[in-house]
Structures are given as C-alpha cells and as structure tokens.
Amino acid sequence: MPKDLVIVGAGGFGRETADIVEAINAAAAQPVWRLLGLVDDALSADNEERLVRRGLRHLGSADELISGDQRPHYVVGIGSPAARRRVAGRLDAAGFPAATLVHPQATLGSEVTIGDGSVVCAGVRVTTNVQLGRHVHLNPNATIGHDTTLEDFVSMNPASSVSGDCVIETGSLVGVGAVVLNRLRLGAGAVVGGSACVVKNVASGTVVKGVPAK
Incomplete structure (x- = not known):
C-alpha cells in the first residue's frame, strides 16, 4: 500500500519533487507514494495555476497541516537551506516522518x-x-x-x-x-x-x- 506524502513548498523545486514522486511510482511494481498535495504558506498566483495544470492539490499552510489529525510523510521542496531547516524542525517536532x-x-x-x-x-x-x-x-x-x-x-x-x-x-x-x-x-x-x-x-x-x- 502506498504511503501518504506531502511536499512543503510549491515553487520550482517543490514541483520538481512532485516529478520525482511520479517517476518513483512509475518505476515500481506498485506505487510507493500517494502524493496528497503541496503545502505552501504564500502560494503565488502563478504557482497556483501551475498546480492546477498538473492536477496537484494545494493543502494550505504549514500551520494548517500541523493542526490536522493526520501525520503523513513529508519532504521540504524549498531550495534555501535555512528555510528548509526551519520547516523541517517544525514538522519533526509535530511528529511528521520525513521521506x-x-x-x-x-x-x-x-x-x-x-x-x-x-x-x-x-x-x-x-x-x-x-x-x-x-x-x-x-x-x-x-x-x-x-x-x-x-x-x-x-x-x-x-x-x-x-x-x-x-x-x-x-x-x-x-x-x-x-x-x-x-x-x-x-x-x-x-x-x-x-x-x-x-x-x-x-x-x-x-x-x-x-x-x-x-
């Protein structure tokens, strides 16, 4: 059974990460991941349109993700090392496993x-x-x-x-x-x-x- 996954960050690298998820699933005998969508605190209009064209869901902000009941796996698709560290620290503390x-x-x-x-x-x-x-x-x-x-x-x-x-x-x-x-x-x-x-x-x-x- 595929494992649930969210990507934090809907910019360029976040969407490239979605491509990787699709490639992993395509190469496996059975899907490895079920991509629930992407989390972004400040989704731009351009990136929102790109997600829609790809059929990818915007799941809201990191606060909304953390406040929910589910704890899917996550990856941070943000290029800045400092920003990535801040986001990962919050999600780790909230009990989300990193993929x-x-x-x-x-x-x-x-x-x-x-x-x-x-x-x-x-x-x-x-x-x-x-x-x-x-x-x-x-x-x-x-x-x-x-x-x-x-x-x-x-x-x-x-x-x-x-x-x-x-x-x-x-x-x-x-x-x-x-x-x-x-x-x-x-x-x-x-x-x-x-x-x-x-x-x-x-x-x-x-x-x-x-x-x-x-």
Missing part, C-alpha cells in the same frame, strides 16, 4: 547513505563511500565524488560538482555549475556562487564566487 526520495534515473555507487528528508533528482551521480545527511537536496545532474560527506540541509544546485574526500558542512549551498576540488571543506552555511571553482577551504558563513573562488 527520502531518489529519482530512478539517479546513479548511486556502493556504500552510499542518505539521510531522511533528502531529495535526489534525475541525472545525479553519487559515487562510492558517500554520506548524505538529512534534508540534503541534490539538484539535476549534480555529482558527488568518493569519500565525501554532505551534512544536513546541504543544497547542491544543478550541474554542481564536489570532488573526492570533501566535507560540506551543514546548511551550505553550492551554486549551479560550481565545482569544489578534492580534499576541501566548506564550513557551515557557506555559499558557493554559480560556476565558481573552489580551490581552498571555505570558512563558515562565507560567500565565495569566481575562478578561483574567493
């Missing part, structure tokens, strides 16, 4: 661990001995090299790459097309700009950009 979603067209190597609440999109490549924390987002075509750890609430934007033996600390974001070279560490809450190339460790809370990133 883990991996697109069937993602490639996972040996000895890969994935924390609850993480979302892995199509085209992602994760090699060997990689640890992903809770609520990690791997956007389309991101690559994670061997022996690397991504801590909780990390976001890897589309086509970004982390080489081997790296540590990406909690709440960091690696921008679209950016590269982190091997044996480096990004401190908690660090942000790497799009198309940047990181060649040395990045301190917590620091924003770097350019080639080389600084």
